[in-house]
Amino acid sequence: MNYDISRRILTTPLSVNAMAQYRITLLPGDGIGPEIMAVAVRVLKVIGEKFDLTFNFQEAPIGGAAIDATGTPLPDETLEICRNSDAVLLAAIGGYKWDTLPRHLRPETGLLGLRSGLGLFANLRPATILPQLIDASTLKREVVEGVDIMVVRELTGGLYFGEPRGIFTTETGEKRGVNTMTYTESEIDRIGKVAFETAQKRSKRLCSVDKSNVLEVSQLWRDRITQLAKNYPDVELSHLYVDNAAMQLLRNPKQFDTIVTSNLFGDILSDAAAMLTGSIGMLPSASLGATNPGVYEPVHGSAPDIAGQDKANPLAQILSAAMMLRYGLNQSAAADQIEQAVLKVLDQDYRTGDIMSDGKTLIGCQAIGEALIDALK
Ligand code: IPM
Ligand code: MG
Numbered sequence: 001m002n003y004d005i006s007r008r009i010l011t012t013p014l015s016v017n018a019m020a021q022y023r024i025t026l027l028p029g030d031g032i033g034p035e036i037m038a039v040a041v042r043v044l045k046v047i048g049e050k051f052d053l054t055f056n057f058q059e060a061p062i063g064g065a066a067i068d069a070t071g072t073p074l075p076d077e078t079l080e081i082c083r084n085s086d087a088v089l090l091a092a093i094g095g096y097k098w099d100t101l102p103r104h105l106r107p108e109t110g111l112l113g114l115r116s117g118l119g120l121f122a123n124l125r126p127a128t129i130l131p132q133l134i135d136a137s138t139l140k141r142e143v144v145e146g147v148d149i150m151v152v153r154e155l156t157g158g159l160y161f162g163e164p165r166g167i168f169t170t171e172t173g174e175k176r177g178v179n180t181m182t183y184t185e186s187e188i189d190r191i192g193k194v195a196f197e198t199a200q201k202r203s204k205r206l207c208s209v210d211k212s213n214v215l216e217v218s219q220l221w222r223d224r225i226t227q228l229a230k231n232y233p234d235v236e237l238s239h240l241y242v243d244n245a246a247m248q249l250l251r252n253p254k255q256f257d258t259i260v261t262s263n264l265f266g267d268i269l270s271d272a273a274a275m276l277t278g279s280i281g282m283l284p285s286a287s288l289g290a291t292n293p294g295v296y297e298p299v300h301g302s303a304p305d306i307a308g309q310d311k312a313n314p315l316a317q318i319l320s321a322a323m324m325l326r327y328g329l330n331q332s333a334a335a336d337q338i339e340q341a342v343l344k345v346l347d348q349d350y351r352t353g354d355i356m357s358d359g360k361t362l363i364g365c366q367a368i369g370e371a372l373i374d375a376l377k
Contacts, residue, residue, distance in 0.1 A: 074110035124153075208240075
């Protein structure tokens, strides 16, 4: 197994690849996806001009849009185009329209197929509270001020992928739903290694979250992570049960730096961590594997209730594009500029509805894009 991923994720490159050309696959998906993607592409084009980077964008269908166009949520061609690109920028998938389809035809199945098809076992979800947005958090200022957490979520194993799974009929004719939470030692070790190395680059505190008081799979998780810790004497390792971790995230989130956890627990805890920052509409993520290109996507969903109304917050998508530049394309300077532009737009008091508070100016998705482009120029 190739563990170089964490180096790729975490090291700031020494030399910047000037005048580079990149093949970027765009997966706009469903709901607000196309709107926020359009803004991200405009921003990337402006940043490309500034930094002499050529982005060759190719768009491919995924999720509900792909079901409508091709009858399947992840067409083979989409996966192939992704494999042959330098990075994949994904918006969001899903919507009411496809909610009642059988599981293999659900938009979510397309997303899970993309993750497993590209071997993206490590999902990095930063939750950082921006000073400009403290008042948008539902928690008290003193609780959230200074929060800076990185959730490292295992993404291709656990309950999401374990076999057997399905809805079966028992001998008495009753239906029985089954999913299986499994982890092998090597699956735990490779995500553990990414997490320890992530913590090393941050404040060297790693909290592993499991349910080892009840689940064997979690006992193995805890044993392996504890074993792995011997290789990282500079990292302070702690363990929490997932129920306690959820409570601690709300009680005193500043106790956390880097969190490592399994697929399902990471899904839940990353939403909770996101909400500390005021809005899930602000949070980007990177999904990385050992060989294939990474997928960069907002943590939030497709928000079908506001789709097509120019109300969506494009900032998580833009910040995902910045993560793509930083971790996928080694273009940290360009990533920095995008992040600075986001802060500038917030300093100008422009807000979408999800991060609106008293005295700020409510604007739409496209207008945030205009403001970002002005800030970049
Ligand atoms: C996420 C989402 C997905 C997940 C869904 C859409 C399948 O909630 O990326 O957190 O559960 O992983
Ligand atoms: Mg989720």
